[in-house]
Structures are given as C-alpha cells and as structure tokens.
Amino acid sequence: MIEPLTVYTLPNCVQCTMTKRALDAAGLPYTVIDLTTDAxxxxxxxxxxxxxxxxxxxxxxxxxxxxxxxxxxxxxxxxHPSLTSK
Incomplete structure (x- = not known):
C-alpha cells in the first residue's frame, strides 16, 4: 500500500483543486495542509x-x-506488484 501524500494548498487555487481531483480519481490517499493557516x-x-x-x-x-x-x-x-510487495 502506498503511503499517503501531503498536499500543501491555498484557498481558491485552481491548480490545487485540479491536483486533489486527480489524486481522488487515481485513488491515492493524501492529507491536505492549508498554507494560509499553517505558518x-x-x-x-x-x-x-x-x-x-x-x-x-x-x-x-x-x-x-x-x-x-x-x-x-x-x-x-x-x-506495479514488484514495487509494492515486500
């Protein structure tokens, strides 16, 4: 299983929204950190x-x-099975 990604975002950011949609569509887990609230x-x-x-x-x-x-x-x-098996 792939480790969750971290996505640092800004509000009203089109590229941020597109990235999150693409990650969702790919089934990749991620955590969002808003750069305006986390100095x-x-x-x-x-x-x-x-x-x-x-x-x-x-x-x-x-x-x-x-x-x-x-x-x-x-x-x-x-x-890819050979990259994720232990």
Whole structure:
C-alpha cells in the first residue's frame, strides 16, 4: 500500500483543486495542509524553495503545480506488484 501524500494548498487555487481531483480519481490517499493557516508549513515550503501551490510531497519525490504526469507515475508505482510487495 502506498503511503499517503501531503498536499500543501491555498484557498481558491485552481491548480490545487485540479491536483486533489486527480489524486481522488487515481485513488491515492493524501492529507491536505492549508498554507494560509499553517505558518510553520508555509515557512518550511519556502525553505525548500517552493513559491507556488499546490506542493505535493511523497516519501521519495515532491513537486509544485498541477502535475498529472507525476500523479500517473505514483499511481503506476502503486499498481506495479514488484514495487509494492515486500
């Protein structure tokens, strides 16, 4: 099973909404953190060099913006038996 992703968002962010819809459609679990209400998270994302939302963080990769290509890669990795079996 794939670990939940973390999606850092802003209110009224079209790319954030599109990202969450794509993650939902792919069946990928995620946690949402609103950068307008979590100053610590906002500072951390700035330290990592991100300047736009959404920011998606996984155990091995992170990105900002609406990236259906990355969502597809994570979905494929989740669905590939040799990558998820222990």
């Amino acid at each position: 610590r998270a906002l500072d951390l994302m700035k330290q990592f060099g991100y300047t736009s939302a959404p920011i998606v963080v996984t155990r091995v990769v992170s990105w900002s913006g609406f990236r259906p290509d990355w969502i597809a890669k994570i979905t494929a990795a989740r669905d």
